[in-house]
Amino acid sequence: xxxxxxxxxxxxxxxxxxxxxxxxxxxxxxxxxxxxxxxxxxxxxxxxxxxxxxxxxxxxxxxxxxxxxxxxxxxxxxxxxxxxxxxxxxxxxxxxxxxxxxxxxxxxxxxxxxxxxxxxxxxxxxxxxxxxxxxxxxxxxxxxxxxxxxxxxxxxxxxxxxxxxxxxxxxxxxxxxxxxxxxxxxxxxxxxxxxxxxxxxxxxxxxxxxxxxxxxxxxxxxxxxxxxxxxxxxxxxxxxxxxxxxxxxxxxxxxxxxxxxxxxxxxxxxxxxxxxxxxxxxxxxxxxxxxxxxxxxxxxxxxxxxxxxxxxxxxxxxxxxxxxxxxxxxxxxxxxxxxxxxxxxxxxxxxxxxxxxxxxxxxxxxxxxxxxxxxxxxxxxxxxxxxxxxxxxxxxxxxxxxxxxxxxxxxxxxxxxxxxxxxxxxxxxxxxxxxxxxxxxxxxxxxxxxxxxxxxx
Ligand code: UD1
Ligand code: CA
Numbered sequence: 001x002x003x004x005x006x007x008x009x010x011x012x013x014x015x016x017x018x019x020x021x022x023x024x025x026x027x028x029x030x031x032x033x034x035x036x037x038x039x040x041x042x043x044x045x046x047x048x049x050x051x052x053x054x055x056x057x058x059x060x061x062x063x064x065x066x067x068x069x070x071x072x073x074x075x076x077x078x079x080x081x082x083x084x085x086x087x088x089x090x091x092x093x094x095x096x097x098x099x100x101x102x103x104x105x106x107x108x109x110x111x112x113x114x115x116x117x118x119x120x121x122x123x124x125x126x127x128x129x130x131x132x133x134x135x136x137x138x139x140x141x142x143x144x145x146x147x148x149x150x151x152x153x154x155x156x157x158x159x160x161x162x163x164x165x166x167x168x169x170x171x172x173x174x175x176x177x178x179x180x181x182x183x184x185x186x187x188x189x190x191x192x193x194x195x196x197x198x199x200x201x202x203x204x205x206x207x208x209x210x211x212x213x214x215x216x217x218x219x220x221x222x223x224x225x226x227x228x229x230x231x232x233x234x235x236x237x238x239x240x241x242x243x244x245x246x247x248x249x250x251x252x253x254x255x256x257x258x259x260x261x262x263x264x265x266x267x268x269x270x271x272x273x274x275x276x277x278x279x280x281x282x283x284x285x286x287x288x289x290x291x292x293x294x295x296x297x298x299x300x301x302x303x304x305x306x307x308x309x310x311x312x313x314x315x316x317x318x319x320x321x322x323x324x325x326x327x328x329x330x331x332x333x334x335x336x337x338x339x340x341x342x343x344x345x346x347x348x349x350x351x352x353x354x355x356x357x358x359x360x361x362x363x364x365x366x367x368x369x370x371x372x373x374x375x376x377x378x379x380x381x382x383x384x385x386x387x388x389x390x391x392x393x394x395x396x397x398x399x400x401x402x403x404x405x406x407x408x409x410x411x412x413x414x415x416x417x418x419x420x421x422x423x424x425x426x427x428x429x430x431x432x433x434x435x436x437x438x439x440x441x442x443x444x445x446x447x448x449x450x451x452x453x454x455x456x457x
Contacts, residue, residue, distance in 0.1 A: 002094045002115070003176070004044045005084045006035055008101030009052025009071040014227040020053050022101030023061060024231055027238040028262045028280055030061065031225070034104030041108035042115075044097055048087040050080045076194025077170070078186040085180065092177040095119070098197065100170035103224040104234060110221050114214035115173055124178040124209035125201055127151065128171040130219040137226070138167035139198050141213055148213045150202035155191040166215065168198060169222035178209060238263070246273075258294075268304065286320060295325070303338065319355075337372070351382075354397065366390075367409065371397035377421065379404040396431065 012021030022032035032049070039047055047066040051058040055070050062068065069083040081098060088096060095118065099106055110128060118126035127148070129141050139151040140161050151168045152161050174182075182200040190196060201211045216222070225231040242261050243253065250269040253259065258276035267273070267285045274292030279285070283297055286304035291297065296312040303320030310326035319338040324330065328342050331349035336342065340353045343360035351365045354372035359365060363376055366384040369392065370376070380401050382393045391409035395401065399413055402421035413419070414431035423437040 001046060001091050002044050002097065003046035003048070003087070003091070004039045004097040004099060005081055005087065006032065006039070006047060006049045006066075006099045006101045007077060007080045007170075008032055008058055009050050009055075009074055009080050009083075010102065011053035011074075012102065012226065015225075015231070016228075018054070019057055020051065020055070020101075021225070023057060024102075024225065026104050026225075026231070026234045027242065027260070031104040031234075032058070032061070032101045035099050035101055035106060036066065038106050038108050038111060039097065039099065042111035044111070048084045049101070050083050052080070076188065076192070077197035078183065078195030078199065081179070081197055082183050082186075082195070085183065088176055088180050092180065094176055096174050096176045096179055098170075098172045098174065100224060103170055103222060105221045105223060105237070106169070106171055107221055110214075110216050110218075111171075114171075117212060117214050118173040121212050122210055123173075123212045124175050124182070124204045126173045126212045126214055127198075127201060128169045128173075128216060128222070129166050129213045130169060130216045130222045131165045132167050132219055132222075133165070135162075135165050135167045138222075139170075140164040141166040141168060143213075148201065148211055149205060151198035153190065153192070153196065153198065166213075167222065169216070170224070171222075172197070174200070178204065259292075300330075368393040368395065368407075370395045371399065371415075373397060374399045374401065376401045377403035377405065380407070381405075382407045382409060384409045 008020055008022040010021050015021055015024060017024060023030045026034060036047060049058060049066050049068045050071050051068050052071040052074055059068055067087055069087060071080050071083045097111060114126055114128050137154050139153045140157055141151055142149045182203055185203050186195045186199055188195050204211050220237060223234060225234050239260055242263050243256055246267050251267045252272040255275045259273055260278045262280045264282045265279045268287030270287050271285055271289040276294035277292035279297045281299035283300050285302045288305040289302060290307045294310045295308045297308060299315045300313050301317045305321050306318055307323045308325055311324050311328035313330035315332035316330050316334040318336045321339045322336050324342045327344045329347045333350040334348045335352045337353060337355045339356040341358045341360060345362045346359050347364050349366040351368040353359060353370050354374060356372055357370055357374040359376045361378045363380045365382050367390050368382045374395055383406050384390050393407045393409045394412040396413055396415040396417060398416040400418045402419045402423060404422045405419045406424040408426045411425055412428045414429060416432050417429045418434040419425055420436035423435050425435050429435045
């Protein structure tokens, strides 16, 4: 069986982050997540992650999804793989993929094609390489007429070797049994006094085993991040790649300024994304929508022809034809049914808003079930929290809630109920009734004139 070891022991001191470098995020997901998902997509799901610096954070993130092994001291990439020896020994029949946890763009196609070459050539080890404009910092691939002869690290390279532009990606396929044997032969006689995994190639060749290099056409797959500038460059690249995919699918972008779309997002044909719009998580968006400017949509299911203008929506479902914004906050567990209109300065939380209902301005609806064709007047508040517990309000179909109504939960309004403006509703109201709660209004004629007179004195 084929399996993978992902190296994630490094701290990345230059990041100045108090966390393992592979947990730093690219387009919303830790780099480690990108690497694991590429593995899984290529059909390799038996994975061991080598953790080191703040390893407990890796365990916490993975939550038992993969095996982990601790590298207590950071003595190099070869030493890191040695920590996975018991994982390797469990089944030595197949091949093992080694990946860097901080090079997020390795992809399933490259993993699959390199495995094919590895097995067809009968190699003990196959390294994945690419040509870089600027190879500085990477291990250089040394080729001879008969194939590759080894990898030389930047710090150990001669001036001539430094001119080589083909570099080691840090990703390899090994025959598992050979990997175990080769790890036992590594030493740390080099410029960094580290156990270099790269040395396995020259050792294998010296023992008459076969080693090969799979050169990828796409040099992005090898890019990693050593500092914050690199991390930003990875984010920029990923962002553009995702937008390109959506352009390909017929999504319209007026400008991509400030647009961030995570890779799990799906968007239908003809939807327009306006500047400053951020769409995250596993959000799905239908066709013909207009999203933005400046909207944030996280983990939502959005139907067709929806408008979300300058608003935020989280973990909610918004059906077709809904118009939201500007300045609306849809908080988690809300369900906005088709044709509803959620106007400006409205907050909806954990509530259902029925079809064609209008919540047009300055309203808070929390923990409530609102029926269809309801009109909720300006300034209405569902008073869902008494300081100790939260309760629900139910508003039936065709209700007309007057401006500045307070609905003291739990309370239930039947069908087609009216509430008079300014009413505080404290008990249930039956179908077709009017709830009105008002003091008697007095008119004190000439009041202003009298007041002015007394103040002048
Ligand atoms: C390594 C390769 C280099 C390659 C480059 C690609 C070696 C000796 N060099 O260099 O040829 O071009 O990757 O990015 O392998 N790690 C541990 N424990 C350690 C050391 C590293 O877990 O003791 C992890 C790091 O977290 C990282 C990966 O291994 O995910 C690579 O380590 P890094 O120090 O970045 O290797 P490079 O020197 O860049
Ligand atoms: Ca590196």
